[in-house]
Amino acid sequence: MIQKPKGTRDILPGESYKWQYIENTIKEILENNGMKEIRVPAFEYTELFQRGVGETTDVVQKEMYTFLDKADRSITLRPEGTAGVVRSYIENGLSNLGSPLKLWYNMPMYRYENVQKGRYREFRQIGTEVIGSESYLADVEVILAGKAIFDKLEIPNIKLNINSIGCPVCRKKYQEALRDFLRPNFDKYCDTCKTRFEKNPLRILDCKEEKCKKMNVGAPVILDFLCDECKTHFENIKKTLEELGIDYQIDSSIVRGLDYYTKTVFEFISEDDGLAVLGGGRYDGLVKEVGGQNTPAVGFATGLDRIVEVFDKYNKDKIKNLNMKLYIANIGDRAEIIATKIAYELRALGIYVEKDICSRSINAQFKYANKKNAEYVLTIGDTEVEENKAKIKNMNTGIEEEINLNTEEIYKYLS
Numbered sequence: 001m002i003q004k005p006k007g008t009r010d011i012l013p014g015e016s017y018k019w020q021y022i023e024n025t026i027k028e029i030l031e032n033n034g035m036k037e038i039r040v041p042a043f044e045y046t047e048l049f050q051r052g053v054g055e056t057t058d059v060v061q062k063e064m065y066t067f068l069d070k071a072d073r074s075i076t077l078r079p080e081g082t083a084g085v086v087r088s089y090i091e092n093g094l095s096n097l098g099s100p101l102k103l104w105y106n107m108p109m110y111r112y113e114n115v116q117k118g119r120y121r122e123f124r125q126i127g128t129e130v131i132g133s134e135s136y137l138a139d140v141e142v143i144l145a146g147k148a149i150f151d152k153l154e155i156p157n158i159k160l161n162i163n164s165i166g167c168p169v170c171r172k173k174y175q176e177a178l179r180d181f182l183r184p185n186f187d188k189y190c191d192t193c194k195t196r197f198e199k200n201p202l203r204i205l206d207c208k209e210e211k212c213k214k215m216n217v218g219a220p221v222i223l224d225f226l227c228d229e230c231k232t233h234f235e236n237i238k239k240t241l242e243e244l245g246i247d248y249q250i251d252s253s254i255v256r257g258l259d260y261y262t263k264t265v266f267e268f269i270s271e272d273d274g275l276a277v278l279g280g281g282r283y284d285g286l287v288k289e290v291g292g293q294n295t296p297a298v299g300f301a302t303g304l305d306r307i308v309e310v311f312d313k314y315n316k317d318k319i320k321n322l323n324m325k326l327y328i329a330n331i332g333d334r335a336e337i338i339a340t341k342i343a344y345e346l347r348a349l350g351i352y353v354e355k356d357i358c359s360r361s362i363n364a365q366f367k368y369a370n371k372k373n374a375e376y377v378l379t380i381g382d383t384e385v386e387e388n389k390a391k392i393k394n395m396n397t398g399i400e401e402e403i404n405l406n407t408e409e410i411y412k413y414l415s
Helices: 013-032 046-052 058-063 082-091 136-152 168-188 191-199 201-206 210-215 228-243 304-314 333-348 362-371 382-387 407-414
Strands: 043-045 066-068 074-077 101-110 122-131 158-164 262-270 275-282 297-303 326-330 353-355 376-380 389-394 400-404
Touching (some): 046 058, 082 297, 122 304, 262 297, 297 304, 333 382, 362 376, 400 407
Antiparallel strands (some): 043 074
């Protein structure tokens, strides 16, 4: 038997309705914020992610699915959404639509990483990108949109952590101080950290190796090195969140896993397991890095696998799969045609209807209707066709009534 590849999953019918509910809820929140959906290719030229995501990141160094196509071009399956959206923004001249441009996406991503709780090698991510505003108010709006998701889905025990990692000007001074701190233990760090020492020492603070994490304790904090502009930007965000009554904590260890971030970075953490369920920040240099004009931007992404997991923990019985409204049991050639016609017309009116398509006996059809939790069963045979009347049974109460075989009348009865 051929099985699914490691790190992938099947979303079965008994589960998919939860995903649909969550996706539709998030879509409504984002579109109420003025965001329009964008869809970009599942694969791009590898250079886009090398330049956009950053060569010192785990994503580029260890996790990308990269291959040569038949023309020997290096192609990579999309590991995250922002770089592709920014490429599309530049290539399609979306700046002409006015600033800020507010976008959202719901797309599968691919990363070759360790499979663990809520983390897969193929995973679906919903993200937002607000391109064209350098104001702290854009950061606040994106953070509030993230918070609204957990509020609307009634997912408790979610805390907001924020940080600033500065701009290239103040980050340069911080990197010098950080290298001075790291240098005495340089030989003890893992090989990956050693490669990051010169290019981007902030990545060392994000290392998951226990020995590296222990040596990072007591490292300089970037908030102490912010320039006046970055400091004012961050203070304005904190002040606005406080005035709005939004609880947050400053977490100076947040650097995020992608090199394009500048200034604000944030994460929503599930306090039940300490895992991030949504994260994002500002990336003012990315548009220019991949070939566009110098354009500020901010956004977030959330993995649906984890959202579904925490949602299900607190809302297991909140939503139900759509149950069948009517099952049409039929026997006889003419009855089959009439049943097919009524089912077709009722479906067009928005009623969930099924009918026999397996030529089963009436008893077998009733068993199927029971198994599918049909609310009503309409039974049609040759006699019912001749008289243009049939019995409709309420499967919950057992009460049967006679009804005309007229679609409009049946629709009114069911409504």
